[in-house]
Amino acid sequence: MAQVVVEETRRRMQKSCTALERELGQIRAGRANASILNGINVEYYGSEVPINQVASISIPEARVILVTPFDKSALKDIEKALMASDIGINPANDGSVIRLVIPQLTGERRQELVKEVGKISEGAKVAVRNIRRESMDDVKKQQKNHEITDDELHDLEKQIQTVTDQSIKEIERITDDKSKELVAV
Known part of the structure; x- marks a missing residue:
């Protein structure tokens, strides 16, 4: 006992x-880290789901996070959720993926x-x-x-x-x- x-x-x-x-x-360190997207939910077909369930998240470069939606129709919803979040990074939407460029500290x-x-x-x-x-x-x-x-x-x-x-x-x-x-x- x-x-x-x-x-x-x-x-x-x-x-x-x-x-x-x-x-x-x-905490952002000026380097891309997918964990800064934890806690961001996207409205997808009427329900709130975590961003990593509607898109793949990758780090192609040291200061870039690439968000690739599984369903291209969710691109605008993902972009809207990223803009509304408190991560402080403006998403760049090129029609098929969203890039988040981490600013230098x-x-x-x-x-x-x-x-x-x-x-x-x-x-x-x-x-x-x-x-x-x-x-x-x-x-x-x-x-x-x-x-x-x-x-x-x-x-x-x-x-x-x-x-x-x-x-x-x-x-x-x-x-x-x-x-x-x-x-x-």
Whole structure:
């Protein structure tokens, strides 16, 4: 029962790292990244569907995203959805495909994005620390209810701290990778 707390802690912390990667993937780095189109829905035959279900998305060049609709009649709807989205890139429609050219970032904008990445990263670290606190409270409760011994409590606290340290290192690695990507572009 007590070991379950450590596994649950590891699973929840891994979810925090995954959420951080997903959130940082949304930040444009001046380089084409198909993940900036995640969350854009297109009205297709009366229903809202994700853009990747009505078109293939490819990266033919470093700063170009190519959106090729499976059904050419959806081209205008896809273009309209891209214009209405908050990605800040005007789509170029040539009648069969839509090109999104990612603008080059200024040095000032790069620094702003690096700061934003830091804030998002700090939020992920706080989430991991909250998970650690909850897990520590759980094992202390188990010890108080005489479900585990003092030695088991001490051992579980060490394991939870080890998982926390690993998760913080992973968050820092993800953050460093994204910051380097932003500065190196």
